[in-house]
Amino acid sequence: MMDPGIVCFQHCGPKVFCFSLPDNCPVCNADLSEANFSLLPFRVPYPFVRASQHPCAVVIKPTAGDFLNDYYNSMDLHIGLTTSSGTIVEFDKHGLRRHRSSHWGQCLLLGQASSPWVEHWDNTLMQSLDYGNLSKAASNRTVFCEKFIVPRTTSAGKYISLYRKLKDNGYYVHRNNNYNL
Ligand SMILES: [Zn+2]
Structure with missing residues (x-):
């Protein structure tokens, strides 16, 4: 667009x-x-940019569709980074990946690294893509959810429900064995 x-x-x-x-x-x-x-x-100035033309940048776009036609305030935004050559690095439904697709043709530029930072920026993005188990799991969305997100949200969920019981009643007496901190 x-x-x-x-x-x-x-x-x-x-x-x-x-x-x-x-x-x-x-x-x-x-x-x-x-x-x-x-x-x-x-x-009237056009506020959107093509990510590939903005090296070493942080960019956002709607998770689904584009800003001009599809975006409403409550919708999710998706963040991406570009390398010095304009390759996009993002974590989306395909996992963590680098690519040069046209899907980032209409985004907002949040920030851009200045030239002394270019090498450090690229190196960091390269290394981050090969960061042990975290990066390995992040190459697949389902695996990443299973290994990193679900364990944390499950334990956070238990804590949240405990907190709410305490907030409502002042105390909570644990009578069966389904809560383990
Ligand atoms: Zn007139």
Whole structure:
């Protein structure tokens, strides 16, 4: 998805936004070819970037779809990093991976490392992709969930339910053997 090229101008009062300048003002119908604009037409800045053109950067995009067509406020965002050559490093439903796909063609740039950091940035990304069992498991989403996420969320879940019992009743008496800290 490219910049749709939104144009803004002001003729007789309100600001008008459009994809291309109309022949007549949509507000007062005056012929715009001879008009005096109170605000000359200008291109509204496109806020999104193509990740591959931004080396050593942190970028975000909606987990599903794109910002312009699919994104609403409550939706999940997905974060990615780029190497010095614009390769994307991300953890998604395929696991931890490096690629140059077009799926990062419309994202927001959160930050970009300055040039003295480039080598360190690349090395860190390379090493992080080969970080023992953590990286090994992260190459597959299901394995990563089983080995790293589920054990932690399960034990956190037990703790949370214990905490809520205590919060409601002030104390909790453990009478059977299903809670082990
Ligand atoms: Zn007008």
